[in-house]
Each structure stands twice: as C-alpha cells, then as structure tokens.
Amino acid sequence: MAVAIAGGLVMLVVFTVFVLRLAENAVRREATNRVGTTAELSARLVREQSLRVGEVVTAYGTRLSSIDAPRRARLAPADRPRMRATLDALRHDVAGVRSAVFTDRLGRLVAASPPAALPVGTDLSGRDWFRGVAQRSPYLSRAYISQGRHHRKVTVTAVRVMAGGQVVGILLAAETDRVQQFTNAFGREFGARITVTDQAGTVVAATGQTGQRLISRASDPVVARALRGGKGTVVGTVRGDRTVSGFAPVPGTGWTVVAAVPASEAYADVPRLRVTLLGGAGVVAFLLLWMVPLLVGRLSRARDALTIQEAFQRDLLPSQMPPGVRSLYRASERRMLLGGDFIDAVATPDGGVAVLVGDVCGHGPRAAALGATLRAGWRTLATAGSAVNRLELLDALVEGERRDENLFATLACAQVSPDGRTLRYAIAGHPPPLLLLPDEVIPLEGPRGAALGLGATGLRPTGTRELPEGWALALYTDGLIEARPAAGEDRLGVDGLAAWARDPAGHPSAERLIRAVARLADEDPQRLEDDLALVVIDATIVAVGGQTSARPRSIQRA
Amino acid sequence: MPDSASDPITFDFSLTEERLSGGAYVVAVSGEVDIFTAPDLKRTIAQAIEGGARMLVVDLTNTRFLDSTALGVLIGAVKRLRPLDGRLAIVNTEPSTAKTFQITGLDRIFTIVATRDEALKAISD
Numbered sequence: 001m002a003v004a005i006a007g008g009l010v011m012l013v014v015f016t017v018f019v020l021r022l023a024e025n026a027v028r029r030e031a032t033n034r035v036g037t038t039a040e041l042s043a044r045l046v047r048e049q050s051l052r053v054g055e056v057v058t059a060y061g062t063r064l065s066s067i068d069a070p071r072r073a074r075l076a077p078a079d080r081p082r083m084r085a086t087l088d089a090l091r092h093d094v095a096g097v098r099s100a101v102f103t104d105r106l107g108r109l110v111a112a113s114p115p116a117a118l119p120v121g122t123d124l125s126g127r128d129w130f131r132g133v134a135q136r137s138p139y140l141s142r143a144y145i146s147q148g149r150h151h152r153k154v155t156v157t158a159v160r161v162m163a164g165g166q167v168v169g170i171l172l173a174a175e176t177d178r179v180q181q182f183t184n185a186f187g188r189e190f191g192a193r194i195t196v197t198d199q200a201g202t203v204v205a206a207t208g209q210t211g212q213r214l215i216s217r218a219s220d221p222v223v224a225r226a227l228r229g230g231k232g233t234v235v236g237t238v239r240g241d242r243t244v245s246g247f248a249p250v251p252g253t254g255w256t257v258v259a260a261v262p263a264s265e266a267y268a269d270v271p272r273l274r275v276t277l278l279g280g281a282g283v284v285a286f287l288l289l290w291m292v293p294l295l296v297g298r299l300s301r302a303r304d305a306l307t308i309q310e311a312f313q314r315d316l317l318p319s320q321m322p323p324g325v326r327s328l329y330r331a332s333e334r335r336m337l338l339g340g341d342f343i344d345a346v347a348t349p350d351g352g353v354a355v356l357v358g359d360v361c362g363h364g365p366r367a368a369a370l371g372a373t374l375r376a377g378w379r380t381l382a383t384a385g386s387a388v389n390r391l392e393l394l395d396a397l398v399e400g401e402r403r404d405e406n407l408f409a410t411l412a413c414a415q416v417s418p419d420g421r422t423l424r425y426a427i428a429g430h431p432p433p434l435l436l437l438p439d440e441v442i443p444l445e446g447p448r449g450a451a452l453g454l455g456a457t458g459l460r461p462t463g464t465r466e467l468p469e470g471w472a473l474a475l476y477t478d479g480l481i482e483a484r485p486a487a488g489e490d491r492l493g494v495d496g497l498a499a500w501a502r503d504p505a506g507h508p509s510a511e512r513l514i515r516a517v518a519r520l521a522d523e524d525p526q527r528l529e530d531d532l533a534l535v536v537i538d539a540t541i542v543a544v545g546g547q548t549s550a551r552p553r554s555i556q557r558a
Numbered sequence: 559m560p561d562s563a564s565d566p567i568t569f570d571f572s573l574t575e576e577r578l579s580g581g582a583y584v585v586a587v588s589g590e591v592d593i594f595t596a597p598d599l600k601r602t603i604a605q606a607i608e609g610g611a612r613m614l615v616v617d618l619t620n621t622r623f624l625d626s627t628a629l630g631v632l633i634g635a636v637k638r639l640r641p642l643d644g645r646l647a648i649v650n651t652e653p654s655t656a657k658t659f660q661i662t663g664l665d666r667i668f669t670i671v672a673t674r675d676e677a678l679k680a681i682s683d
Contacts, residue, residue, distance in 0.1 A: 361626035410626075410661075450664070451662045451663050451664070454633065
C-alpha cells in the first residue's frame with residue numbers, strides 16, 4: 001500500500017506541477033497582454049489628443065489667413081490687433097495651451113502671447129517643429145525647455161498659416177502639463193507607470209513625474225523599439241524590479257508610449273492561482289496520505305476479522321473425515337455471527353472410529369473459541385482411546401477455559417468398535433442422537449449427563465449398545481431440530497428428524513436423512529435461525545472398511 | 559405478515575416485571591426467547607438483581623420456545639444470585655421447554671415448578 005500511495009503522490013506532484021505551469025503561463029500571458037494593451041490604448045489616446053489640439057490650432061490659424069506676410073518679422077500695423085487677439089484667444093481659450101507664438105515662414109519670431117522673453121525677429125528655425133511643420137501640418141514637436149521665465153518643459157503644436165496659397169507664417173501652441181496629466185490619470189486607472197516620449201526618446205511625461213528636466217530614454221531598448229514603430233511586451237528588470245512593459249508608437253507623431261507594471265502586480269493572480277491549485281493538490285494528498293490508509297486499514301481490519309472468523313469456523317470442524325463418516329455443517333447466514341457448533345471424527349487407536357457433535361450456547365468469538373477448544377480436547381481424548389468415558393475432563397475444560405461465565409456447552413459423542421458391532425456413547429445435555437437400525441429409528445435418550453459447564457461433578461454416564469448389521473448413527477445440534485422446514489410450519493423436532501430418516505416404506509435410511517438435511521440447509525440459508533451440524537456414521541462403510549485408514553491427517557503424518 | 563412464523567424478529571415477545579410484597583421479583587416472559595430476544599431478558603434480570611432483587615421468579619408459563627442463548631441467560635442469573643445468597647425459581651408447564659431443560663440437564667440445576675405460588679414458596683424457604 002505504501003508503494004501505491006508513494007506512486008500516487010509522485011503522480012499528484014507531477015500533475016500539479018504540470019497544471020500549475022500551464023495555468024501560470026496562461027495567467028502570465030494574459031496579464032502581459034493586458035500591459036501591452038494598456039500601452040497601445042495610451043498611445044491611441046495621446047494620438048487623439050494631439051489630433052484634437054492640432055485641429056484647434058489649425059482652426060485658429062485660419063483666422064490669420066487674410067494677414068499680409070510679415071516683412072522682416074514685422075506685421076503690417078493693420079494686422080497687429082488681429083494677431084494679438086488670435087494669440088490671446090488661443091492661449092486663454094484652449095485648455096493646456098500655455099503660450100501661443102507666431103513666426104514668419106522662415107521661423108523668425110513675430111508675436112507671442114504672453115509676450116516673449118526673446119526679441120522679435122529671433123530666429124527659431126533651429127527648432128525641430130520648423131522642419132517638421134514643413135513635412136506635415138499640424139506637427140507635434142519634441143520636448144524642450146522653454147525660453148520663458150519658468151524654463152518649463154514644453155511641447156509645441158505647430159501649424160502652417162496659409163494666405164492666398166502662400167505660407168505666411170507658423171502658428172505655435174506650447175503645452176506643458178496636458179500629457180503629464182494624462183499619464184497620471186491613465187497610470188492611476190490601469191495601475192501602470194505610463195511614460196510618453198517624443199520622437200527622440202526624450203521623456204515628455206511619465207506617471208507621477210514632475211521634473212522639468214529633459215531625460216532621454218532613447219537607449220532604453222523598449223523605447224528604441226517603439227521609436228522604430230514596433231509594439232509589444234517584454235518582461236525584464238527595471239531598476240532592480242521585475243517589470244512587465246508594454247510599448248507602442250503614437251501613430252502620426254513619432255512619439256512613443258511605454259506602460260510598465262511591476263511583475264508582482266501584473267501577475268497578482270498567479271499566487272492566488274497557485275494557492276488554489278496547491279490547496280486542491282493538498283486536499284488530494286491528504287486523502288491519499290490519511291483517508292486512503294484509513295479506509296484500507298478499515299477494509300483490511302474487516303478482512304482480518306473475516307479471516308479470523310473463518311479460521312475460528314474452520315477450527316470448529318475437522319480438516320478431514322474418516323471413511324464412513326459424513327458430515328454437514330451450515331452456519332446460519334442470518335446472524336452474521338460465529339456459531340458455536342462443532343463436530344469431529346477420528347480413528348481410535350484400536351481401529352474403530354469416534355465422532356463428536358457439540359454446541360456452545362451463545363455465539364460470537366468466545367463461543368467459537370470454546371467450541372474449538374472442546375473439539376481439540378475431545379480429539380486428544382479420542383485418539384487416546386477415551387472418546388466417550390472421560391467427559392468430566394471436558395467439563396473441567398469448559399469451567400477452566402471459558403471467558404464468559406454464562407457459556408455452557410452440550411455435546412454427544414460415540415465410539416464404534418473396529419468390527420462395527422459395538423457402540424458406546426455419552427451425552428452431555430445434548431439432543432438425543434438417532435440410531436438407525438434396519439427396521440427402526442431409536443433416539444438415544446439416555447443415559448445422559450448435564451451440559452458441560454453447569455458445575456456438575458463426578459463421573460458421567462455412558463451407554464453401550466450391541467449393533468446388528470446395517471446400522472447408522474446420526475448426531476446433530478439443536479439448530480437442526482429447531483429449524484422450521486417450511487415457513488410457518490412447526491419446528492422440526494426430534495420426531496420430525498426421525499421421520500426424515502425413514503423411506504416411504506418406513507425403513508430407516510441414512511442416505512435419505514442426509515439428503516433431507518442437505519435440502520433444508522441449502523434451500524434457504526436465511527431461514528436457518530441457528531447453525532446446524534449433522535454427523536452420520538454409516539456402518540456399512542465403517543464395517544466394510546474396518547481398517548484404520550480413517551486416521552486424520554495429523555495422525556497419518558505422525 | 560404471513561411469513562412471520564419463520565421470522566424470529568417479528569415473533570411476539572414480551573416481558574412483564576412485577577415486584578411482590580415480600581421482596582420477590584417476578585419476570586414473566588411470553589413468546590419465544592432466542593438470540594434476538596434473549597438480550598432483553600438478560601438486561602431485565604440484570605437490572606432487577608442490581609436493583610436489589612434476591613428472590614427472582616422467571617415465569618415461563620407463556621413462553622413457547624427457549625433457545626440455548628436463553629438458557630445461558632438463565633444460567634447466568636443463577637450464577638449471579640448464588641454469591642448474593644439469592645434464589646431463582648422458574649415457573650414452567652410448557653412440555654417443549656421442559657424437554658429442553660431435561661435434555662440439557664438444567665432441570666437438575668434450576669428450581670422448576672408449575673405455578674407462581676409454588677415458586678414463591680420455593681424461593682422463600
């Protein structure tokens with residue numbers, strides 16, 4: 001059993017590890033994908049916002065489509081009020097715009113709101129938006145530190161302003177906090193650290209970051225891949241922590257978004273899953289280690305009990321009957337208890353044969369043990385030639401060896417001389433044996449002694465009969481005469497049993513008796529209220545045999 | 559139930575207990591006493607003895623059948639009473655029960671009489 005349990009445990013461990021792997025991988029994959037999705041979603045939202053800002057700035061630019069192109073970075077006096085009004089409106093009316101600037105088509109500063117720290121005419125064409133807006137308008141710039149008083153990190157949306165098919169200038173809207181607010185809000189929502197970079201990999205904004213310095217993440221492989229237009233997820237170590245990162249480009253801008261979630265949070269479901277699975281495995285292991293041995297133990301104890309019961313039951317019967325002796329023993333199936341009936345037959349030292357039938361009152365192991373003890377005791381007496389004349393020794397055996405004071409035993413035994421013509425018998429509180437003579441059936445009522453274990457003392461009587469040819473002797477227990485041959489009928493009784501021993505013509509027949517009892521025993525074992533035992537000596541065989549080949553195995557071996 | 563005669567469990571079996579003035583305790587048994595009903599008889603007798611009964615009458619007038627388990631119960635009662643200086647008498651007129659007592663030799667151990675009065679007389683002698 002230990003091997004089976006160990007095997008079961010090994011299989012359980014292998015299976016659990018396998019399932020855990022599969023499930024963990026699935027959970028991890030799912031969690032990783034979620035981080036990638038967060039990055040993509042962020043990129044799309046950044047894109048939406050920049051498009052909207054671009055549209056707004058473009059709309060403001062159209063207000064300037066009727067101005068004359070500045071000359072040497074100076075507006076015509078008639079255009080100045082509109083320029084001021086437009087820039088102020090752009091700065092005040094559009095959320096997130098900190099300053100609005102207009103340059104001529106060569107990138108020289110023309111006007112600004114609030115008024116710029118730089119002088120009019122300052123060449124700003126070195127900024128990336130100047131080249132960018134030539135490619136596409138609106139253009140979202142890189143991050144840079146503004147030249148204003150606060151030196152804030154800004155990004156600029158630049159649009160070309162057209163008038164009469166000509167580029168008359170560039171309208172710029174500088175923003176400082178919009179992307180930062182977005183990364184904070186979105187990062188909180190998704191439990192991720194969102195980093196938005198510009199075209200060069202410089203951080204525009206990152207969740208929880210307020211620094212106004214320019215920090216490049218261009219060398220970060222994740223950012224580098226996003227800058228090249230790639231998107232995906234990686235699991236790696238960021239500043240010493242296992243981190244799941246998703247990355248995606250912001251379409252149409254060259255910006256990138258990276259969403260990073262600590263592995264411990266991204267894979268928070270994994271420990272839960274592990275606990276659940278290991279818990280399940282633990283339950284199975286518990287069943288294997290505790291319940292199974294318990295059940296197997298119970299089963300084996302039950303089997304042991306049955307084995308013991310069978311062993312006891314076997315001890316109540318001889319392993320072998322001498323020739324000429326036939327027996328029938330049926331334990332009642334109704335009580336599910338050990339019976340106390342016992343039988344034996346043995347060759348006597350003078351060449352005759354001796355038989356025994358007995359019954360310990362009561363049932364269960366104690367009765368069966370006493371029955372087995374009595375059988376062994378009687379067998380010893382019989383093989384010593386005292387099968388019927390020393391029953392007081394068996395009485396002493398009962399008195400001395402019974403474990404329950406209320407137990408007592410009855411028995412009948414008989415000894416047949418080698419020539420088969422003399423029968424000696426003794427009865428101790430037992431129903432009368434039936435002697436089948438050629439023309440009559442005689443119950444051997446006496447002489448009889450009391451049952452064994454009642455405290456009777458002194459020698460016990462024995463009976464002797466000379467026998468004619470063709471006799472038989474039947475010994476039985478009360479289970480037989482107390483049985484009801486048919487439901488509702490009277491108990492069989494001694495007279496009923498004697499009637500079974502006669503053929504229709506009234507002649508005694510041992511054969512008929514055995515057949516009738518076998519029928520009763522086999523018909524419906526449930527109907528037997530008690531165990532029943534029958535031992536028949538058939539004189540024809542004993543007489544013909546006449547020899548001592550009827551020795552039991554134990555004696556033959558010796 | 560037509561089959562009840564073959565089913566000892568459904569056999570009518572009952573016990574009545576009676577404490578008489580003079581200290582005798584009578585247990586009257588009716589029906590069949592076998593392995594299934596003998597424990598009831600055993601318990602009743604044991605409780606009576608524990609309750610102080612020393613003069614016990616087991617009335618089997620209405621008992622139709624006693625098996626060997628029942629005999630064991632009666633033997634046990636006699637054995638328990640002996641060291642307590644108690645006595646037990648059995649009232650029986652049923653021939654088959656008498657036969658059982660005779661076969662087992664218990665008629666030589668038990669005081670068996672035909673009426674309750676005789677029993678009371680026997681145990682108070």
